[in-house]
Amino acid sequence: MEAVGVAPAPVAAPEKKKLLDLKDPFPAAANGSAKASPAGKWAMKKKLVGGDAGYVLEDVPHLTDYMPHLPTYPNPLQDNPAYSVVKQYFVNPDDTVTQKIVVHKTSARGTHFRRAGPRQRVYFQSDEVNAAIVTCGGLCPGLNTVIRELVCGLYDMYGVTSVVGIEGGYKGFYSKNTVPLTPKSVNDIHKRGGTVLGTSRGGHDTAKIVDCLQDRGINQVYIIGGDGTQKGASVIYEEVRRRGLKCSVVGIPKTIDNDIAVIDKSFGFDTAVEEAQRAINAAHVEAESAENGIGVVKLMGRNSGFIAMYATLASRDVDCCLIPESPFYLEGKGGLLEFIEKRLKDNGHMVIVVAEGAGQDLIAKSMNFVDTQDASGNKLLLDVGLWLSQKIKDHFKKKPSFPITLKYIDPTYMIRAVRSNASDNVYCTLLAHSALHGAMAGYTGFTVAPVNGRHAYIPFYRITEKQNKVVITDRMWARVLCSTNQPCFLSHEDVENMKHDDDEHHLHNTQLLEGESSPVKDASKCNGTV
Ligand SMILES: Nc1ncnc2c1ncn2[C@@H]1O[C@H](COP(=O)(O)OP(=O)(O)O)[C@@H](O)[C@H]1O
Ligand SMILES: O=P(O)(O)OC[C@H]1O[C@](O)(COP(=O)(O)O)[C@@H](O)[C@@H]1O
Numbered sequence: 001m002e003a004v005g006v007a008p009a010p011v012a013a014p015e016k017k018k019l020l021d022l023k024d025p026f027p028a029a030a031n032g033s034a035k036a037s038p039a040g041k042w043a044m045k046k047k048l049v050g051g052d053a054g055y056v057l058e059d060v061p062h063l064t065d066y067m068p069h070l071p072t073y074p075n076p077l078q079d080n081p082a083y084s085v086v087k088q089y090f091v092n093p094d095d096t097v098t099q100k101i102v103v104h105k106t107s108a109r110g111t112h113f114r115r116a117g118p119r120q121r122v123y124f125q126s127d128e129v130n131a132a133i134v135t136c137g138g139l140c141p142g143l144n145t146v147i148r149e150l151v152c153g154l155y156d157m158y159g160v161t162s163v164v165g166i167e168g169g170y171k172g173f174y175s176k177n178t179v180p181l182t183p184k185s186v187n188d189i190h191k192r193g194g195t196v197l198g199t200s201r202g203g204h205d206t207a208k209i210v211d212c213l214q215d216r217g218i219n220q221v222y223i224i225g226g227d228g229t230q231k232g233a234s235v236i237y238e239e240v241r242r243r244g245l246k247c248s249v250v251g252i253p254k255t256i257d258n259d260i261a262v263i264d265k266s267f268g269f270d271t272a273v274e275e276a277q278r279a280i281n282a283a284h285v286e287a288e289s290a291e292n293g294i295g296v297v298k299l300m301g302r303n304s305g306f307i308a309m310y311a312t313l314a315s316r317d318v319d320c321c322l323i324p325e326s327p328f329y330l331e332g333k334g335g336l337l338e339f340i341e342k343r344l345k346d347n348g349h350m351v352i353v354v355a356e357g358a359g360q361d362l363i364a365k366s367m368n369f370v371d372t373q374d375a376s377g378n379k380l381l382l383d384v385g386l387w388l389s390q391k392i393k394d395h396f397k398k399k400p401s402f403p404i405t406l407k408y409i410d411p412t413y414m415i416r417a418v419r420s421n422a423s424d425n426v427y428c429t430l431l432a433h434s435a436l437h438g439a440m441a442g443y444t445g446f447t448v449a450p451v452n453g454r455h456a457y458i459p460f461y462r463i464t465e466k467q468n469k470v471v472i473t474d475r476m477w478a479r480v481l482c483s484t485n486q487p488c489f490l491s492h493e494d495v496e497n498m499k500h501d502d503d504e505h506h507l508h509n510t511q512l513l514e515g516e517s518s519p520v521k522d523a524s525k526c527n528g529t530v
């Protein structure tokens with residue numbers, strides 16, 4: 001393997017591989033010795049390793065990057081009867097996971113991530129570990145399962161008995177006492193929605209959080225949360241490294257919005273989509289039973305319309321799905337109101353699913369609204385469901401010969417407050433295990449998640465640099481348009497511009513190959529119904 005970049009500086013790598021940490025600015029510091037300069041100056045550098053045929057490993061940091069002489073120990077799992085029957089239980093140190101699995105014979109091998117899983121040697125002795133777990137941001141089905149499996153996994157697989165919970169999100173590090181977590185105390189929590197630790201927005205104070213880690217001797221911290229949380233975890237890692245602490249900082253991605261880049265899908269998303277079906281069914285039953293019945297359902301999805309899109313595809317009762325990524329308009333030819341009228345004339349009823357982040361520009365314009373933010377800096381949204389329902393009612397009021405019955409259903413918090421379903425539970429278990437295997441093996445500054453079905457350790461910057469969005473020039477959105485037969489609200493010119501804007505996104509975030517076009521791209525007829 002050869003290094004990509006400049007001025008490679010060899011370091012003692014975890015698995016005796018010749019990994020090269022490029023431009024590593026971190027001098028090895030004694031454990032606990034804080035330095036004066038701010039963490040920002042030590043911002044995370046990429047750790048890239050090149051190989052044959054365009055292979056690149058975007059590796060994650062390791063404690064030995066800045067503490068090169070750490071001792072290692074045999075992994076206690078090798079004596080665990082549950083795992084002794086597993087052939088090749090430990091992950092081969094050379095295993096990496098490819099970001100793209102659709103390739104041509106001439107394609108470069110491209111970006112890879114380090115494969116998650118247990119290593120033959122670990123960097124912590126069982127009785128040395130003091131682990132902490134925190135949950136941040138909005139609720140999501142499966143949070144309790146991840147907490148449970150971290151606690152039980154550390155106990156059962158690594159004999160770790162010191163695990164504490166941080167209550168109420170990031171601010172809990174410096175404003176609350178910790179709660180001890182044991183397999184007994186977490187035994188049943190996966191059967192409940194929410195998070196037993198509590199959560200919050202805002203309150204991230206890097207210095208105070210790392211002071212807490214240092215004061216309490218916490219040397220593994222598991223941070224469960226969405227894009228905002230992972231940004232917070234990244235700066236905590238930088239500060240931990242700057243202070244030269246032996247502490248693995250591990251991110252576990254959470255959000256029902258499914259807006260986290262690179263990863264296959266975030267946990268709880270499936271459960272939320274399933275729960276959304278109940279609201280859509282209700283809307284459909286109500287709509288079907290009334291004269292010109294319209295059911296409007298608002299679903300979560302601040303910046304990304306994945307829940308609305310998947311719930312629509314799963315249901316097949318939806319006539320129109322509106323998401324933040326696809327602008328729409330109400331009045332005139334090709335507009336939503338014209339479409340509603342036509343669908344009601346054809347079918348006598350209809351269901352509209354709208355993601356909460358859709359149409360925000362339209363509402364703001366009609367209300368002269370000033371932007372406000374939540375404690376984490378997320379833009380507070382206007383209620384598109386109420387607004388849309390009112391606009392539809394106003395429109396049909398002007399047509400007394402066309403009476404409608406509209407029911408607005410807002411199940412927003414219901415779809416994220418439920419317990420996780422069976423498949424999310426299994427997913428959460430694997431996530432937790434992958435996370436703790438990584439920490440025990442000395443990796444740090446990473447997020448764990450499946451990439452093309454294989455769990456991988458992903459550097460924080462790849463998770464936080466952009467949000468995952470529905471690509472409306474991609475095949476999946478075309479499937480929605482096809483199933484609902486709704487207008488795509490775009491002119492030929494819009495589609496052309498979008499093709500250009502989405503090209504980079506396509507090649508980066510989807511399995512499309514250079515030069516390959518998606519059906520909607522080709523369907524530039526898309527200024528009416530597709
Ligand atoms: N850029 C950032 N740097 C540090 N901390 C952040 C950043 N953005 C958000 N956070 C913190 O992460 C936590 C969760 O963020 P939030 O956006 O509310 O939810 P989510 O993590 O689900 O996206 C909050 O406590 C917030 O203060
Ligand atoms: O009202 P809250 O708790 O701030 O949450 C609302 C937001 O939380 C979400 O469910 C998820 O957001 P996060 O991933 O940032 O937690 C969004 O869909 C929604 O806009």
Ligand SMILES: [Mg+2]
Pocket residue numbers: 137226227228255
């Ligand atoms: Mg977020």
